[in-house]
Amino acid sequence: MGDWRRTHHCGELRPSHAGQKVFLAGWVDRRRDLGHLIFLDLRDHTGIVQVVLNPELSPSAHDKGEQVRSEYVVGVEGEVVVRAEQTVNPQIPTGQVEVQARQLLLLNDAKTPPFPLDDGARPSEESRLRYRYVDLRRARMQRNLRLRHQAALLVRRHMSEHGFIEIETPFLTRSTPEGARDYLVPSRLRPGHFYALPQSPQLFKQLLMIGGFDRYFQIVRCFRDEDLRADRQPEFTQIDVEMAFPQREELFEIIERLMQKLFALVDARMELPVPRLTYAEAMERYGSDKPHTGFGLEWARLTLPAAACQALKADPSAKALRVPAAEPLSRSQLDQLQDWAQASGAGWFSYIKNEPNGFRSPLTKPLGEAPVASLARAAGLQPGEILLLIGSKGETASSLKARQLDEASGALRLRLIERLRLAPRAPWNFVWVVDFPMFEYDEKENRFVAMHHPFTSPREEDLPKLESDPAAVKARAYDLVLNGQEIGGGSIRLHRRDIQARVFRVLGLSEEMARERFGFLMDALESGAPPHGGIALGWDRIVALMAGESNIREVIAFPKTASAVDLMCDAPATVDPEQLDELGIQIKQD
RNA sequence: GGGGACGUAGUUCAGCUGGUUAGAACGCAUGCCUGUCACGCAUGAGGCCGCGGGUUCGAGUCCCGUCGUCCCCGCCA
Numbered sequence: 149m150g151d152w153r154r155t156h157h158c159g160e161l162r163p164s165h166a167g168q169k170v171f172l173a174g175w176v177d178r179r180r181d182l183g184h185l186i187f188l189d190l191r192d193h194t195g196i197v198q199v200v201l202n203p204e205l206s207p208s209a210h211d212k213g214e215q216v217r218s219e220y221v222v223g224v225e226g227e228v229v230v231r232a233e234q235t236v237n238p239q240i241p242t243g244q245v246e247v248q249a250r251q252l253l254l255l256n257d258a259k260t261p262p263f264p265l266d267d268g269a270r271p272s273e274e275s276r277l278r279y280r281y282v283d284l285r286r287a288r289m290q291r292n293l294r295l296r297h298q299a300a301l302l303v304r305r306h307m308s309e310h311g312f313i314e315i316e317t318p319f320l321t322r323s324t325p326e327g328a329r330d331y332l333v334p335s336r337l338r339p340g341h342f343y344a345l346p347q348s349p350q351l352f353k354q355l356l357m358i359g360g361f362d363r364y365f366q367i368v369r370c371f372r373d374e375d376l377r378a379d380r381q382p383e384f385t386q387i388d389v390e391m392a393f394p395q396r397e398e399l400f401e402i403i404e405r406l407m408q409k410l411f412a413l414v415d416a417r418m419e420l421p422v423p424r425l426t427y428a429e430a431m432e433r434y435g436s437d438k439p440h441t442g443f444g445l446e447w448a449r450l451t452l453p454a455a456a457c458q459a460l461k462a463d464p465s466a467k468a469l470r471v472p473a474a475e476p477l478s479r480s481q482l483d484q485l486q487d488w489a490q491a492s493g494a495g496w497f498s499y500i501k502n503e504p505n506g507f508r509s510p511l512t513k514p515l516g517e518a519p520v521a522s523l524a525r526a527a528g529l530q531p532g533e534i535l536l537l538i539g540s541k542g543e544t545a546s547s548l549k550a551r552q553l554d555e556a557s558g559a560l561r562l563r564l565i566e567r568l569r570l571a572p573r574a575p576w577n578f579v580w581v582v583d584f585p586m587f588e589y590d591e592k593e594n595r596f597v598a599m600h601h602p603f604t605s606p607r608e609e610d611l612p613k614l615e616s617d618p619a620a621v622k623a624r625a626y627d628l629v630l631n632g633q634e635i636g637g638g639s640i641r642l643h644r645r646d647i648q649a650r651v652f653r654v655l656g657l658s659e660e661m662a663r664e665r666f667g668f669l670m671d672a673l674e675s676g677a678p679p680h681g682g683i684a685l686g687w688d689r690i691v692a693l694m695a696g697e698s699n700i701r702e703v704i705a706f707p708k709t710a711s712a713v714d715l716m717c718d719a720p721a722t723v724d725p726e727q728l729d730e731l732g733i734q735i736k737q738d
Numbered sequence: 739g740g741g742g743a744c745g746u747a748g749u750u751c752a753g754c755u756g757g758u759u760a761g762a763a764c765g766c767a768u769g770c771c772u773g774u775c776a777c778g779c780a781u782g783a784g785g786c787c788g789c790g791g792g793u794u795c796g797a798g799u800c801c802c803g804u805c806g807u808c809c810c811c812g813c814c815a
Contacts, residue, residue, distance in 0.1 A: 187773080196775095237775055260748065375739090
């Protein structure tokens, strides 16, 4: 580049720069060669500006311009001039000016790009990931990653203003039971021993509280070796937050204000406080612990008359959802909903239409008109609306059946929203889901497992039930949900060793196992542990939502495929036998 | 682990009920062109139809398997 120094970015030039001598550098977006006159669209991350290579002004620049191709890296020295009125390009922000080149510097050539770089192009995910360094030049990726940076700055400032300090925690740590599969790292100095990459800095942040750093946060990478989804990568980023002497409401307020500031970056207005919903309400009304609350469409509870229970061989407690009159459902759509409902675990499905000439329903035949009408009236069915009904089979109720019914109602509701292409009433629907159950019964393992994690505090009033009725114990745990996506979760932690030990016992963790795996935590809890609690926010998901992207790959510079492969550097890969030997590792052949 | 969609030129795609030499657009190359901006015009190059097997006189097309990408279920405290 010699002594050249960039004076401006491409996208910033305006008529006010007219007459200025500038030096620009960037990539050739397009070349238009009119013979004795060449136009280059020069691009950097700020935008595009037209460069004119006129042989009368600079024969050498024009000569070099003939060699230039797309994605060549060039420097341009020249003068900003206002374009003649009929040559203005209103489609680009710099369209009123252009740069008359005096010198053109060829800084590097480039192979023909593997796919078009304009925003309209839709290259396959595979080639985008294989040539990620090219893909990153596209305006979309530039926009998303710069937004992510601005958002991260804001997080650091906000948390710092509230007294939180950022502290780094180890990546080489130890495997913990429960939860996701760990990524393991073999130890060279202790052959046969392994570090685990953290699924989250959970224990470290608790130890920081015990260590007297009463407010901590970290923008931190976490690792989970589980199957991927549009919103899940094997390594992902959390905003990890923990505070000592916590009041849940105080934490909520800090996080809500953070969200408000973040979404203001994309011009979204957010009303505070964010509504709260208990887990029980969420499951009852939306059939989900991460409800998309922007559509209404809430389930209500109906009690079937005895005759109906008999006719349907059904449990008397049914769930009903009113589909608005504006959304007609065809017979085949209703049939499809029935298939979905039953596939999702509902024992039976039916519906009642409120038509001008009366209620119409498949239930009329077995039940008669009067019971159908009274069900419809009980649900408050309005003219033109359709009432969807689901319930469990069998006359005895059970918690398992109740749960299946809730899950079916949630799945059905989402299908309905998708199928009817319903638009949410508001663009951003935040909700806190609180009072999660402490434990879930794992049918496969035949034991209770922690729904959040084993370090969560049960509600004080539920402590007496801890051993006698674990399923009834509520945790001091909460999730933050946005538009049906879980974007954060946390809890008030256990800070007393005796209760932590009781929780481990309920989870089937013997005293010895607990001591072996969490001895350091148990000891720490006995060394003056303050009450503490916190939250972890799914940073990739939040940035993706802000950017209007439906896949977190779009806000990650170098993401992996759905099979956890990095197509660019071809990881994972085999290693030299010597490396394995040093680690004392032998690969099993089969 | 299971289900679904896709895989044809550098890219995005078309290719019917199995039947001549597999097409289009964009991109690329060469030439012409002094006001273009999705420049234009002319000419041209470019294909292991993902891979392997099978059916058939004949397979891009049908069948089986396999690999890859995406989405979903399970899984993800």
